[in-house]
Amino acid sequence: MSVFGNTVRATFRALALGAGLLLGASAGAAPALAAGEATAIPDHRFSFEGLFGTYDRASAQRGFQVYKEVCAACHAMKQLSYRNLRELGLSDAEVRAIAATVDVQDGPNDEGQMFERAARPSDRFRSPFPNENAARAANNGAYPPDLSVIAKAREGGADYLYALLTGYSDPPDGVTLMDGMNYNRYFPGHQIAMAQPLNEGQVTFHDGTNATVEQMAHDVATFLAWAAEPEMEERKRMGVRLIMFLTILGGLAYAVKRRIWQDVH
């Protein structure tokens, strides 16, 4: 989170305090994270932080490419449809083309048979495995979670995703990994079933961006943040306008109140 983001967040917290029972708020929000305590997640700067932050479309498009070429081998995103990609600035033709590269099951047809066809923009992202058991069987017993809302489902959000994807290393002296596990500084417990997914130059970005591990991690974290909260830009815009309106309304209401109460005080 940027310094600005921190300030904003601190301000909100102070305001919420003013509303009373803030203790409740901070205690309530922080609580559950204690167990399997991992290393503190460092702040990473994203374009969508702060009051007016928006998703960096180029970064999110690259992030989708990373998802499609790397993550999607194991991780589903079943809450998203191909049509949603238009929100990232892809044209209708591009979205159709992306969908058409994937075959999905449809049916039953008039003969009662299920059949495969090319995906359309209205189809959900195709999942790599038909069910959880199949996913576990193919992944040494571990279940690669659906990534649709992963940025909201992990403490630290996009910061955590970036940290996780860049946090692989050899285990420190004295740490013995269980069979098939990998060492990650930021994963709770430090032993993660997923092998390091991103390696230098693993994808070739169309816009010429150098595909370092950090760059790909940043881009895919941006993409996943958008996937989890596609409404965020509209939400913040509406919030800014509403709070400006309420501030003016509050001033007017208070002025009227003073006027009406003049003869009582």
Next chain:
Amino acid sequence: MAIGLHDSQVKNPVLRWIDQRLPVVTMIQKEYGVFPTPRNFNYFWNFGALAMINLVIMIATGIFLAMHYTPHTTMAFDSVERIMRDVNYGWLLRYVHANGASMFFIVVYIHIWRGLWYGSYKAPRELLWMLGVVIFLLMMATAFMGYVLPWGQMSFWGATVITNLFSAIPLVGPDIVTWLWGGFSVDNPTLNRFYSLHYLLPFVIVGVVFLHVAALHITGSNNPLGIDPKGPQDTIPFHPYYTIKDSVGVVAYLIVFAILVFFMPNYLGHPDNYIPANPLVTPAHIVPEWYFLPYYAVLRAVPDKLGGVVLMFASIAVLFVLPWLDTSPVRSMRFRPVAKWFLLLWLVAFAVLLYCGGKPPEEPYVSISRAATFYYFLYFLVILPLLGRLERPLSLPESIARPVLRGGGPLPAGAAAQPMEKA
């Protein structure tokens, strides 16, 4: 006036025709127009109206959410995500509803605190207070069941932990839990009945709120001085004085609400509830929503399961008998130089419990929770009954009007009687 018709003062012929047959206009005028209200309310007296507005917001957003939600274990989580993505302004409905629950508890906790500090629970308002405690209990049940509906990990495991509390009841406990679940674990029947009850209970709350307000309009409101109005000089009509003062409070409340909804909609939630419920994977820490944490801390402060459950329910049940535990005839803590410090310490204990409820059940939090729980009950059961006899309260003002005129502002006492300048 025809025989059998209400003697209406309404001028508008249509409204008059209605009012003669069903005097709603007269009633609104009497109860919200000219209703004599103490002139010295501070902004703590906004919170009843705020709670009422919050209830309306919850019901309105809830009805629209229900149009799109699917109460089935295999579809509930996805239907909520569909609301967030594909329903027009569905994200707004859901975030207002989810954060509205938190706002409701913030507002109601302050409303209850107002009652504790100014002695609003004392005669003649005992029943009014008890109806309020009933509303509070209904709110807790409603909020708990609502949190189960998205069918995330905390939904499922929270429901499992809380319903399991009933298994502590001797002999019939396990049977009761099976009966509550509609099966042998939290599952689809549980989700279905929770959804049904989550839709029903808010309307029960509306009914009890009506009784709460009806009782209020019999006894009239308490006020920061805790003394009864002695005549018309002590009161002002509810409208326009308190309608406008409540309006100021409503706008401030909406600003706080909007900050939560638009800029930190998941701040008060738990990330694990965005993981679909999985009966085979237990989260590292199962915590309820923040507004239940004080009671959760009481529950865990007791090493015995049944004892913990009993004490947790007792921590709310004690509020029912509060009007008889507090033996002091003085209502407002402004005039109780000793009791006010004990009450402030009680507030600290409540906040400490809230904090500890969100922490894992290990030292030092368990010991701190025990000390806070001990004081929570000590205040109600020992300190308040004794203080009524031992404490010497400050002398009470003669009337509400006098201290207001004397201390109300820079104007000399006589100036306050001058008519308002022509607006």
